[in-house]
Amino acid sequence: MTGVRKGYIRPLDLRQGRVDMTHGSGGRAMAQLIDELFASRLGNAYLRQGNDAAVLPMPPGRLVMSTDAHVVSPLFFPGGDIGCLAVHGTINDVAVMGATPLYLAATFILEEGFPLADLARIVDSMAAAAGDAAVPVVTGDTKVVEKGMADGVYITTTGVGVVTEGEEFSGDRARPGDRIIVSGTIGEHGMAIMAQRESIGFSAPIVSDTAALHGLIAAMRASGATIRVLRDPTRGGVATTLNEIARQSRVGMMLHESALPVQPAVAAACEFLGLDPLYVANEGKLLAIVAPGDADSLLNAMRAHPLGRRAALIGSVHQDAQHFVQMTTAFGGRRIVDWLTGEQLPRIC
Amino acid sequence: MTGVRKGYIRPLDLRQGRVDMTHGSGGRAMAQLIDELFASRLGNAYLRQGNDAAVLPMPPGRLVMSTDAHVVSPLFFPGGDIGCLAVHGTINDVAVMGATPLYLAATFILEEGFPLADLARIVDSMAAAAGDAAVPVVTGDTKVVEKGMADGVYITTTGVGVVTEGEEFSGDRARPGDRIIVSGTIGEHGMAIMAQRESIGFSAPIVSDTAALHGLIAAMRASGATIRVLRDPTRGGVATTLNEIARQSRVGMMLHESALPVQPAVAAACEFLGLDPLYVANEGKLLAIVAPGDADSLLNAMRAHPLGRRAALIGSVHQDAQHFVQMTTAFGGRRIVDWLTGEQLPRIC
Known part of the structure; x- marks a missing residue:
């Protein structure tokens, strides 16, 4: 991100102004937008280097890199907005590998006519x-497309972190006998978006759980428990994430419906809309697969952290050549928890 | 990027198929798209790790990180397309810092209905x-938005590289007396896009110069010349990039119009459209600011490389408290080469 000489053009009108095509042209208007709207808010020594790339100190270890495009609709929702979501989501993808998140990069695709006040x-x-x-945005880019070629703003964030070699997690390490833990109640993010999008007024407002999980993960590691896999169940929810892990690790899983933590308001909203909270996106929860003897100590460590207070043991891993995820239901039955096949909730993140 | 069990759904129809909303939902259709369209083409050991983030070996040094959103229109143009452009652009932003580019991350925002054949x-x-x-795409993400909410596909790439501490370049190191070199003819990328977009048939076809410059930069470093600044003049062209450097380094610059290398077809097209090639985007060129005594040796090293054959000395740096970039014209006059103020060419990259 680069700047512009002052005094040549009027300051941005952050109340009434709107994005126009000159803000993406590479010229003075773009430099002004970057200076007055982006750099002034995100500013840090790295961003202020003012080159097309940031030069950053890097501790020894393995580099962990993750990227996510964010197209959530609506842009603002109970508990957050596309801005904090884009930060949390990418930090979490780096952190669930066992890495310390260090830096973020961000790109913005802006629709012509988008209010500068909303962008700010x-x-x-x-x-x-x-x-x-404590994970700074160190470099970025802005593009503008014509009205009707985007939906306000899309944000891609890329995160890098570092992990000591041999200490990274991976989805292929779950073993028969391991226990499955979720860090809290499920489905809040997806249902908060749905409620906002459909203008459904539930009796109790549902608030997105969007949060950065690297602090919780650090507490989990400090417990000394043998954690095999960590992953955040975002798009596709807990069901899809566990199917991914089952497939990677070539194991089966058995969940217990009665153990799944779900807020009553989320359960009611899901029932009303015909959705299954197991498939609804979370943005501040994680799934942990842990060695059987360490489940209790890990649960205790999680529950001592603000983001893990409602952590729960929800199932276990077993041998299964077909890698099915199953669930014992509240009525004593058993069913397959399949991959999400159709479209449940588009543009949830 | 994660995969899906085989045998449950039909293979993607890469001839007639189109992107639909299920390809972004996090379920089986998305996993299939990633497996059959992305991973099969971009595949490498890092991408195949199958987690939400890649774990990567990292040599010691400073981390260099850059990101760019690509919204070029049209998606396909003479000499390239949004795919190679997104790779080249980000590699170049890392390389002009003096770094060795190592890894890329990529996100795709797809418009519902976009032909899978075009995506492939x-x-x-x-x-x-x-x-x-030799810079692999190690991690990625795909989102789908409704028809009318994008323009086919937008791609954000993020690159990381490594540079030995103290050997990085920066835009603030130009000094009075330094020479300004451009690696070849200017304006081809922007004019190739314009010709395609406006369906203008010039007598000679203009082809984008999109290319990865890290090989050329390695040859330049190997020459031993004292390079102060490197930068690729993309959006806003040579004029805007030199203004950025002049501002960062707090110097003035003098260019010589007669020394600027411009292909005749580009010069003719610019004249026809009323554009100045100094402001037209390049995607395979770089500007180098070099210590005065090393200009010749650097030029020789550049001209020995396929991407620097038409490298030219185009001006010099001097003291100027106002940081103006000026140019002596072919008619013996002198003019200010200002920042690009309005919109010249939208969605050029």
Whole structure:
């Protein structure tokens, strides 16, 4: 991100102004947008280097890299917005590998006519989330497309982190006998979006759980428990994420419906809309597969952290050549928890 | 990127098929798209790790990180397409810092209804560009938005590289007396896009110069010349990039119009459209600021490389408290080469 000489053009109108095509042209208007709207909010020594790439100190270890495009609709929802979501989601993808998240890069695709006030609010939210997580946005890029060629703003974030060689997690390490833990109640993010999108007023408001999980993960590691796999159940929810792990690790899983933590408001909303909370996206929860003898100590460590207070043991891993995820239901039956096959909730993140 | 069990759904129809909303839902259709269209083309050991983040070996040094969103229109143009452009652009932003590019991450925002055949062609082009450059795509993400909410496909790439501490370049190191070199003829990328977009048939076809420059840069470093600044003049062209450097380094610059290498077809097209090639985007060129005594040896090293054959000395750096970039014209006059103020060419990259 580069700057512009001051005094040549009027300051951005952050109340009434709108994105126009000149903000993406590479010229003075773009430099002004970057200076006055982005750099002033996200500012840090790396971003201020002012080159097309940031040069960053790097501790020894394996590099962990993850990237996510964010197209959530609506852009603002109970509990968050696309800005903090884009920070949390990418930090979490780095952190569930066992890595310490270090830096973020961000690109913005802006639709012509998008209100600068909304953009400023989103960047404020990113800055707050990045600040809270102590993971700075070190480089970025902005493009503008014509009205009707986007939906306000799309944000891609890329995160890098570092992990000591041999200490990284991977989805292929679950073993028969391992226990399955979820860090808290499920389905809040997806249902918060749905409620906002469909203008459904549930009796109790549902708030997205969007949060950065690297602090919780650090507490989990500090417990000394033998963690085999960590993953955040975002798109596709707990069901899809566990199927991915079962497939990678070539194991089966058995969940217990009665053990799944679900807020009553989420359960009611899911029932009303005909959705299964197992398939609804989370943005501040993780699944942990842990060695059987360490499940209790890990649960205790998680419950001592603000983001793990409602952590629960929800199932276990067993041998299964077909890699099925199954669930014992509240009525004593058993059913397959399949991959999400159709479209449940588009543009949830 | 994660996969899916085989045998449950029909293979993707890469001839007649189109992107639909299920390809972004996190379920089986998305996993199939990733397996059959992305991973099969971009495949490498890191991508096949199958987790939400890649774990990567990292040599010691400073981490260099850059990111770019690509929204070029049209998606296919003479000399390239959005796929190879997204690879080259980000590699170049890392390489001009003096770093060795190591890894790329890529996100795709797909419009519902986009032909899978076109997507496959784009990913093939990315794979070829990444392969030629020896910089693999190690992780990625795919989102789908409704028809009318994008323009086919937008691609964000993020690159990381490594540079020995103290050997990185920066835009603030130009000094009075330094020479300014451009690696070849200017304006081809922008004019190739314009010709395609406006369906203008110029007598000679103009082909984008899109290319990865890290090989050329390695040859330049090997020459031993004292290079102060490197930068690729993309959006806003040579004029805007030199203004950025002049501002960062707090110097003035003087260019010589007669020394600027421009292909006759590009010069004619620019004249026809009322554009100045100094402001037209390049995607395979770089500007180098070099210590005065090393300009000749650097030029020789550049001209010995296929991407630097038409390298030219185009000007010099001097003291100027106002940081103006000026140019002596072919008629003996002198003019200010200002920042690009309005919109010249939208969605050029």
